[in-house]
Structure formats: structure tokens, C-alpha cells
Amino acid sequence: LNRRDALCSITRGAVACGVAAYGALTTFAPRALGFGQDGAFHPRVLQNAGRPLDGAYAGGLSRWSWELIRRTSAPARLTVGSVAADSTELLAEPFTVWFGAEAVAPLSDPEVRGLRTYLNLGGVLFVDDSAPEVGSFGRSVRQELQRVLPESPIVPVPDQHVLYKSYYLLDSPVGRVEGPSQLEAISSGKMLRVLLSSHDLVGAMAQQRGGGWTFPVEPRQRERAMRLAVNLAMYVLCLDYKDDQVHAEELMRRRGRVRR
Amino acid sequence: MTTKTWAITDDVAGWVVVVAAILLLAAIVLLVHELSSRRQKSWLIFASGLLAAACVALAAVRPVVVEAQANLVGPRVVVLADQSRRMKLPYESTTRLDRAGEALRRVVDHFANARSSVMGFSEGPLEPLSLGPDAKLASRGSRSDLSAAIRELASAAGERPRAVVVVSDGRFSRPLGDLEDPALREAVGALGVPVHTVSVADETPNDSSIRGVRAAGVAVAHQPLAVTVEVGCAGELDCARIPVRIRELRDGVAPAELATGVAEIKDGVGTVELEITLDRAGGRVLEISLEAPSGDQIPENDTRHMTFVVARDRIRLLHLAGRPTYDVRALRRWLKSDESVDVVAFFILRDSDGDEPGAPSFELALIHFPVDELFTEHLRSFDAVILQDIDAVRYRLTGYLARLAAYVELGGGLIMVGGPSSFAGGNYAGTPLDSILPVEQPQDDKPFDSKAFVPRYTEAGRAAEVTRPIRELLGEQLPEMVGTNFLGQARPGAIVLWEHPELQAAGKNMPVLALGEAGDGRTIALSVDSTHRLAFSPMAATVAGRAYGALWDGLLGWLMRDPRYEAARVEVVGECIEGETDTTLRVTRLPGMRGALELSLAPLTQAASEPIVRLIPGDSVEPVEIRVPGLKAGGYTAKARIGEAPPSRHDFACERGGVAWADSRPDRPRLDAIARVTGGTSVGLDGIDELPMPDATRVAAQREVAPVAPPWVWTLAAAVLLGVHWVARRNSGLL
Numbered sequence: 001l002n003r004r005d006a007l008c009s010i011t012r013g014a015v016a017c018g019v020a021a022y023g024a025l026t027t028f029a030p031r032a033l034g035f036g037q038d039g040a041f042h043p044r045v046l047q048n049a050g051r052p053l054d055g056a057y058a059g060g061l062s063r064w065s066w067e068l069i070r071r072t073s074a075p076a077r078l079t080v081g082s083v084a085a086d087s088t089e090l091l092a093e094p095f096t097v098w099f100g101a102e103a104v105a106p107l108s109d110p111e112v113r114g115l116r117t118y119l120n121l122g123g124v125l126f127v128d129d130s131a132p133e134v135g136s137f138g139r140s141v142r143q144e145l146q147r148v149l150p151e152s153p154i155v156p157v158p159d160q161h162v163l164y165k166s167y168y169l170l171d172s173p174v175g176r177v178e179g180p181s182q183l184e185a186i187s188s189g190k191m192l193r194v195l196l197s198s199h200d201l202v203g204a205m206a207q208q209r210g211g212g213w214t215f216p217v218e219p220r221q222r223e224r225a226m227r228l229a230v231n232l233a234m235y236v237l238c239l240d241y242k243d244d245q246v247h248a249e250e251l252m253r254r255r256g257r258v259r260r
Numbered sequence: 261m262t263t264k265t266w267a268i269t270d271d272v273a274g275w276v277v278v279v280a281a282i283l284l285l286a287a288i289v290l291l292v293h294e295l296s297s298r299r300q301k302s303w304l305i306f307a308s309g310l311l312a313a314a315c316v317a318l319a320a321v322r323p324v325v326v327e328a329q330a331n332l333v334g335p336r337v338v339v340l341a342d343q344s345r346r347m348k349l350p351y352e353s354t355t356r357l358d359r360a361g362e363a364l365r366r367v368v369d370h371f372a373n374a375r376s377s378v379m380g381f382s383e384g385p386l387e388p389l390s391l392g393p394d395a396k397l398a399s400r401g402s403r404s405d406l407s408a409a410i411r412e413l414a415s416a417a418g419e420r421p422r423a424v425v426v427v428s429d430g431r432f433s434r435p436l437g438d439l440e441d442p443a444l445r446e447a448v449g450a451l452g453v454p455v456h457t458v459s460v461a462d463e464t465p466n467d468s469s470i471r472g473v474r475a476a477g478v479a480v481a482h483q484p485l486a487v488t489v490e491v492g493c494a495g496e497l498d499c500a501r502i503p504v505r506i507r508e509l510r511d512g513v514a515p516a517e518l519a520t521g522v523a524e525i526k527d528g529v530g531t532v533e534l535e536i537t538l539d540r541a542g543g544r545v546l547e548i549s550l551e552a553p554s555g556d557q558i559p560e561n562d563t564r565h566m567t568f569v570v571a572r573d574r575i576r577l578l579h580l581a582g583r584p585t586y587d588v589r590a591l592r593r594w595l596k597s598d599e600s601v602d603v604v605a606f607f608i609l610r611d612s613d614g615d616e617p618g619a620p621s622f623e624l625a626l627i628h629f630p631v632d633e634l635f636t637e638h639l640r641s642f643d644a645v646i647l648q649d650i651d652a653v654r655y656r657l658t659g660y661l662a663r664l665a666a667y668v669e670l671g672g673g674l675i676m677v678g679g680p681s682s683f684a685g686g687n688y689a690g691t692p693l694d695s696i697l698p699v700e701q702p703q704d705d706k707p708f709d710s711k712a713f714v715p716r717y718t719e720a721g722r723a724a725e726v727t728r729p730i731r732e733l734l735g736e737q738l739p740e741m742v743g744t745n746f747l748g749q750a751r752p753g754a755i756v757l758w759e760h761p762e763l764q765a766a767g768k769n770m771p772v773l774a775l776g777e778a779g780d781g782r783t784i785a786l787s788v789d790s791t792h793r794l795a796f797s798p799m800a801a802t803v804a805g806r807a808y809g810a811l812w813d814g815l816l817g818w819l820m821r822d823p824r825y826e827a828a829r830v831e832v833v834g835e836c837i838e839g840e841t842d843t844t845l846r847v848t849r850l851p852g853m854r855g856a857l858e859l860s861l862a863p864l865t866q867a868a869s870e871p872i873v874r875l876i877p878g879d880s881v882e883p884v885e886i887r888v889p890g891l892k893a894g895g896y897t898a899k900a901r902i903g904e905a906p907p908s909r910h911d912f913a914c915e916r917g918g919v920a921w922a923d924s925r926p927d928r929p930r931l932d933a934i935a936r937v938t939g940g941t942s943v944g945l946d947g948i949d950e951l952p953m954p955d956a957t958r959v960a961a962q963r964e965v966a967p968v969a970p971p972w973v974w975t976l977a978a979a980v981l982l983g984v985h986w987v988a989r990r991n992s993g994l995l
Contacts, residue, residue: 041585
């Protein structure tokens with residue numbers, strides 16, 4: 001399935017996209033991929049202590065892939081999978097999303113080791129708090145991350161980070177909620193290993209079975225959330241590509257215009 | 261001739277003589293002291309004491325008379341003939357070497373009464389020469405080191421020569437021509453005998469030549485290098501301004517014009533500094549030539565061919581990807597992690613025909629893909645180009661593929677990485693780029709296969725150094741690849757490292773990873789887009805993701821001719837000079853490389869030519885030396901293939917005359933100076949009869965030794981004189 005074919009099929013069934021995604025939400029299992037799909041962007045959900053996944057949020061992940069295909073040349077997989085932290089399948093792909101609204105159960109030792117291996121190998125973990133107003137998920141995940149990477153502090157992502165210019169020129173993060181003005185991260189050098197959001201980014205993209213949005217969000221804010229999601233996907237796929245010198249001058253000029 | 265001399269008998273030890281002398285001296289001192297201290301002198305006591313002491317000493321050492329008979333023989337004369345390649349320069353209707361041969365015969369005739377040894381010097385040890393009536397003097401070596409030759413004579417055991425005769429044109433490598441007399445004497449006066457010189461060439465030929473080529477520092481790829489060319493013009497040529505040019509000789513394509521300039525000649529010599537930029541690392545063959553004025557008698561030294569070893573400080577890569585994927589991510593992550601790689605990347609993030617970003621361009625962090633600028637202005641500055649899943653038609657590469665192919669043939673590297681828009685799927689089949697890839701591209705409706713498979717190593721893949729790093733980590737295990745581009749069979753000379761276990765191409769398993777050479781450059785075809793699984797997968801985790809770097813380190817290293825990934829090392833032993841002895845190539849295989857050695861040698865020319873091929877069976881680990889006769893001046897590329905491994909390449913230059921012919925002027929003043937500082941005589945070919953004959957050498961033939969008196973006489977005399985001395989002392993009341 002190439003990108004163009006995928007876009008057409010999605011266009012035909014756009015309304016049912018969320019439903020399809022929800023139906024596709026299963027525990028991760030290897031699937032037959034077409035040539036060119038092996039390296040496609042694919043947001044997988046990190047299972048935590050076997051808790052059931054919220055179907056509406058899973059639809060948000062599918063929408064994320066769909067928006068990436070629609071807006072960019074990047075290939076993406078629309079099916080959403082989930083993967084356990086202590087599973088070797090966690091090491092199959094370099095991007096995983098960990099979201100939730102409640103405090104997570106403490107990770108078992110195999111889960112801690114699995115996540116540590118994943119991150120040390122170069123995987124990116126996106127932690128998205130679905131209920132930042134409460135904050136219990138974020139707090140509990142931070143505690144668990146300290147066990148996974150005890151020597152690595154969680155620090156704010158600076159405004160100049162390539163994440164904010166990997167596709168769109170963005171000033172600040174936003175999701176279903178406005179949230180804080182900065183994302184946070186655990187980095188290794190310039191590379192983000194764990195990115196933490198208190199904005200419910202997936203929630204801004206979540207859809208109901210009928211195709212409507214799960215949560216009411218002001219359209220402009222939802223578009224900004226979509227752009228951040230696209231940028232995050234592009235960062236996962238291209239890393240610091242937009243920090244290259246060949247882009248620097250032009251992007252600085254454009255950023256100045258956007259801010260004016 | 262008879263001579264008589266006195267000596268001490270042979271059977272007395274040296275220490276006895278010393279003791280006797282000390283005792284005699286002590287007796288004399290005591291006697292003198294006694295004589296001077298007494299008021300009434302007793303000369304009898306003094307005289308008898310002195311004689312008694314002397315007789316005791318003589319009784320101890322027993323003097324003898326040596327009568328020797330000696331013969332006079334002719335003096336030893338060493339004749340040194342300059343055998344350097346420079347002596348092959350033409351002189352009138354013959355060569356300087358022929359004239360030197362003639363001079364040698366005359367010198368030997370002139371010193372007919374002497375014991376003459378004729379030796380040749382150049383570089384390395386002296387070589388004895390035999391002078392038959394029809395014997396021709398041969399040349400050897402590019403240098404003519406007279407200082408070393410004389411030092412070798414001085415340090416040799418046996419009889420020293422009484423004179424040395426040097427036959428040369430005087431243009432020695434050592435001693436240099438501008439030495440002061442004391443320094444010159446030290447350089448050639450080690451023997452302490454006269455050094456006579458015979459000049460075989462006095463007339464300066466009408467010749468313009470490249471005297472020397474010097475580079476300011478080390479040649480580094482992509483960095484300008486200042487090359488100073490010294491041009492000489494001698495004789496009666498009209499040469500105020502001489503054009504000079506530098507070209508790089510390349511395989512299969514026309515030479516690259518690197519620089520041109522004009523040398524302003526003043527007092528017969530001029531220099532021009534030319535700035536050149538060599539883009540490819542490794543041994544590069546440069547042709548430095550001048551445009552000689554009319555009347556140039558020695559055109560052979562108007563052109564020099566030299567091998568420049570070009571280092572690389574960083575590898576400059578152009579990475580083009582048609583869409584961002586995890587495979588692009590893995591490659592970029594690895595490239596950016598290597599400090600020695602300078603990567604310029606362009607990824608197509610948005611297809612303007614279909615993608616809908618929903619934002620004006622100024623809100624997007626996208627820039628125009630500068631395809632024209634990249635492929636017209638900057639392409640030459642890159643060491644290699646990586647095309648990863650980028651459609652040639654959609655992204656307007658088609659018009660630049662011929663240029664890209666030419667770039668590779670001029671020494672650039674190219675890697676095409678698989679993906680739906682790679683190879684035939686990216687519209688590369690039938691394009692100029694197609695012909696330089698190591699595999700053919702079937703022009704089929706279906707450009708790729710989606711079935712997952714695990715590639716397997718070929719025999720060559722198991723033998724190649726390029727895959728050694730990854731094999732050391734994973735053995736022959738490879739991760740599953742999701743689909744592949746359809747590739748055709750490998751082109752002649754290409755090496756397949758991985759193959760598909762099921763798909764076929766021309767009756768063989770389809771290549772998955774193949775290496776090839778195109779002109780001066782190298783190319784790699786990789787038909788899959790899942791090598792990122794070597795960086796990130798459960799299998800990758802077993803080796804901490806290092807397998808990906810190991811694979812790409814090998815591929816990029818091979819592409820850049822990193823010696824670590826070559827199967828063998830090829831080098832030229834000594835020099836390669838047209839018309840001289842055979843050129844010797846030494847091939848040293850890397851440890852573990854098995855199989856027969858095949859060496860092919862071809863000139864670096866645009867036109868294809870039949871290579872010289874040598875096959876050495878067996879797989880001995882010892883270096884193999886292969887002699888190749890009859891190489892003409894120019895550049896050559898030698899490719900050594902060990903068993904099934906990819907060939908290793910070494911480019912080298914062959915010269916006509918080389919540095920030995922760079923300065924054709926004879927140097928008679930230097931010959932005169934050498935003769936002057938050593939007390940010798942300097943003559944021309946016609947003045948050999950004026951060379952002075954050294955004194956004859958005296959050789960002892962018979963020696964007779966007879967005692968001056970029998971030992972008992974000395975003993976008796978000593979006893980009597982001691983008795984007289986005792987009586988005299990008693991009469992004087994001293995006892």
C-alpha cells in the first residue's frame with residue numbers, strides 16, 4: 001500500500017476513520033506490510049499493567065497518522081497497535097505513545113528493563129497526559145521514568161528546539177488544553193528520548209465512532225494541536241534534520257515573519 | 261729493493277720492554293743526581309754505571325737487525341662511472357652513457373700500469389663493472405650519489421686506492437652544486453686521495469624541462485593545494501614565458517584540467533604556483549606538462565607523471581530522501597553520529613502535488629529542494645551521494661542523472677537505497693544512472709515485491725572485508741526485510757554480497773546488496789528499505805544496535821576506498837620508469853583473505869583498453885610480487901582481487917626519465933671543484949691522457965731478522981760493567 005493509495009482509501013472512508021482505528025486496536029502483533037510500509041510512522045500505545053485502552057483515544061492516534069499522510073510526504077500506518085513494556089515487540093519500532101488519565105501502576109522490573117533498553121536503543125517515548133487538569137497520570141509516569149532512567153532529569157524543551165520547526169513553524173505546544181507553554185523531555189545530547197506533554201495532544205485528535213470529535217476544542221486550537229502532532233511525527237522520522245545549516249537562514253527569516 | 265731496520269726481538273713481551281726502559285731511566289736519574297751532588301766528581305762511577313744499566317736493558321730486549329726486500333707494483337686506482345638514469349640523456353648523436361663507456365675504456369687504458377677497479381655508482385651500493393670490448397654501460401637508479409660512493413670506498417676493507425677517477429656529466433644528486441670548498445672536501449674527501457674527474461658532456465642541450473614539482477603541505481580532498489612547478493630552460497632556446505598545466509588522469513574518462521599557468525623564465529629558470537583541488541582521496545595521478553618552445557631537443561622531460569596521495573579530513577555526503585521513514589531516520593542518525601562525516605541532507609517532506617499542509621508557506625518550515633543548484637554547482641564537492649527512495653521524475657532529478665553518472669565515473673561514490681521510489685520504481689531504469697549501478701534494472705510493471713524475506717550472504721559476501729564488521733557482530737544472521745525492489749543480474753565486475761533466497765534474476769538469486777565500480781568511482785545498490793532493523797529491533801538489541809553502524813561503516817568505507825575494507829594492498833616496488841626494468845607490483849592480502857589472486861592492470865585513459873591480467877593461484881599469506889614489463893609513461897590503475905572478494909585498487913604513475921631527466925644540463929664546474937678540493941685533475945673526454953699516474957705501491961717480498969749480538973754477549977757485558985762500577989764505587993768509598 002503506497003502513500004497515495006492510502007490517502008485515497010482514507011478519503012473514501014474518512015468518516016469511518018475513527019471507527020476503523022478503534023476496531024484495529026489490538027495488542028501489537030506483526031502484520032503483513034507492503035514494501036515501503038516498514039519504515040512508516042506508526043504510533044503504538046504502551047500498555048500499562050494490562051489496563052484496557054480507551055478506544056476514543058486510540059482513534060486519535062489513527063487520526064494522527066492520517067493527518068501526517070494528508071499533510072506531508074511521510075508514510076504512516078493507520079492501524080493502531082499496543083505493546084507491552086516488557087515485550088520484545090517494543091523493540092520493533094522506534095516510537096511509542098504512553099497516555100492515560102489516571103495514575104499508572106508501578107512498572108514491574110521487566111517493564112523497567114524493557115523500557116530502558118528501548119530508550120537506550122534510540123526509541124522515542126511520547127508521554128501524553130489525557131487529564132492534565134488532574135495531573136495524577138503525569139506525576140506517576142514521572143516517578144516511573146525516574147526508575148527507568150534514574151540519571152536523566154526531566155527538563156523543559158526550549159522554544160528553539162527543532163521539534164517546533166520540523167514541519168510547521170510553531171511557537172508553543174498545545175493540545176486539547178492550552179497547558180503549559182513548554183513541553184518537557186528527557187534528552188540524550190540533542191536527541192529527545194522521552195517527550196512529556198501536559199496538553200492531552202492525543203485527545204485533541206480523538207474521534208468518535210461516527211467520525212465526530214470526541215472532545216470539543218476550539219478549531220484553531222485543534223489545528224495547532226494537529227500541527228504539533230505532525231511536527232512530533234516528523235521529528236521522530238527526521239530527527240534534527242531541520243537544524244541543518246541549509247535550512248537555518250530561511251527558517252529564521254520565516255519565524256520572524258510569523259512572530260510579527 | 262732492500263732496506264735495513266733495527267728492532268727488538270719478537271719474543272720479548274711489550275711489558276718487559278716497558279719495565280726495562282723504566283729501570284734504565286731510573287738508573288740514569290740516580291747516577292746524574294749522585295754526580296751533581298758530590299763535590300768531587302767521579303766520572304768513572306757515572307760512566308760505568310750508565311754503561312752497566314744500558315747493557316742490562318739491552319740484555320733484556322736483545323736488539324735485532326731486520327733486512328727487508330720489497331717490490332713496487334702499480335698503484336690501485338678506482339674508476340667510478342655514473343650510472344644514473346640521467347646518463348641516458350642524448351648527447352649529440354649518442355648518449356652520455358655511451359660516452360661514459362668510452363671514457364671508461366680510455367681511463368683503463370691510460371692507467372694500464374695501475375691496478376684499476378671499475379665500479380658503477382648511482383643509488384645504493386657500488387656495483388663492479390666489466391668492460392668488455394662490446395659491453396654497453398647500463399643505467400640504474402634515478403639518483404647519482406657520489407658522496408655515498410666515496411664513503412663506501414673509504415669504509416671498505418683492504419688496500420685503499422691511490423686515486424679515484426669519476427666519470428660523469430657532473431649533475432650529481434650529492435654533493436650538491438653550491439657547496440663551499442670545505443663542505444665539498446668533506447663530502448668527497450673521505451679517502452684522502454686525489455679524485456680526478458672526467459666530464460662526458462660539456463655542452464648544454466637546448467632543453468626546457470620541468471625541474472621540480474613541490475606541494476605546500478599534504479593534499480587533502482576538496483581543499484585547495486598550492487603546487488609550485490619549477491621550469492628550466494637551457495641552451496639557446498627562446499623561452500621567456502612557458503605555459504604549464506596540471507591534469508588529473510582518470511579511468512575511463514577524459515583527464516580533468518586542474519590548473520594552468522605561465523612560468524616567467526629568468527636566468528634559465530622560472531616557477532609558477534598553481535592551485536589545484538583534488539576531490540577524491542587516495543592515490544591520484546597528475547600529469548604536469550609544459551608547452552615547450554620550438555627547438556627543444558629533449559621533449560621527454562616536458563611532462564611529468566606523479567602520484568599524489570590525497571588524504572581526507574572528512575567525508576562529505578549528499579543524502580537525498582524522497583520521504584521520511586524510519587529507514588531514513590536510522591541512516592541520518594548514524595551519519596550524524598560520525599564526526600568524520602559531513603552530511604548535507606535534503607528530505608522531501610511535502611509533495612506539492614498532493615499534500616495539504618493547510619498552512620501558508622511562511623508558516624511551514626519547508627524550503628525549496630535546490631535540485632539544480634545541487635547537481636550543477638555543488639555536486640563535485642561531495643565524496644558520495646546517497647539516493648534513498650526518491651523518485652527521479654517527480655522530483656526532477658531526471659535531467660541531472662547524466663551529470664550524476666559522470667560524477668561517479670570521475671571518482672564520486674553513489675549508494676542507491678531501496679524503497680518504492682528507488683531503482684525502476686523511481687524511474688531510474690534506462691537512465692544514464694542505470695548503466696553505472698552494479699546491477700541491472702528490469703523495466704517491469706511491478707518494480708518491487710512486498711513479501712518479507714531474510715537476505716543471505718553470498719560467497720563473496722562471506723569473504724568481503726566490507727561485511728566483516730557486521731558478520732563479527734551477528735554472524736550470518738540478518739533481520740527480516742519487508743519487501744525489495746526487483747533488481748536484475750549483477751553487471752560484469754560487480755560483487756553481490758547479499759542475495760534474495762527465492763527471487764531470481766537471469767537464473768541466479770536476485771542481488772540484494774551489490775558493489776560495483778564505474779570509471780574512477782564506486783557504486784552500491786541496496787534493494788531493501790529495512791536495514792534500519794539492524795539499528796532498532798529485537799535482533800539489533802542483542803548487539804546494542806551496533807550492527808547498523810557496522811554495515812554502513814563498511815559500505816561507506818568501501819565506497820571511500822578506506823584501506824580497512826579492501827581485500828588486499830597493492831603497491832609499486834621502487835619506481836615505474838618507461839624503458840627501464842620491469843615494474844614490480846607487490847600485493848599483500850589482508851589476514852584471512854583466501855583464494856587466488858587476480859591482478860589486472862590498465863592505463864588511466866579515456867578509451868577502454870585490454871588490461872594486463874596476471875593470475876596467481878593459491879592463497880599464500882606472503883606478499884606476492886608481480887613483474888610487469890613494458891609500461892609506458894602515464895597513469896595506471898591496478899586492481900587486485902582475492903578470491904571472491906571485491907577488488908582493491910591502486911593508481912600509480914609511470915614516468916619517462918622521471919626526476920633523473922628533470923635537469924639535463926651537465927655540470928662541468930662541479931666536476932672541476934671536486935677535483936680541485938681533493939688535489940685531483942678535471943679533464944674532458946679528450947684529456948684523459950693528462951690524468952696523473954699515482955706513485956707505485958711498495959709490496960714487501962722477503963724479510964730477514966738477525967740479532968745484533970748473541971744474548972750471552974749482552975749478559976756478559978752487563979756483568980763486567982757492573983763489576984767495574986762496583987770496584988769504582990768501592991775505591992771512592994761509596995760502599
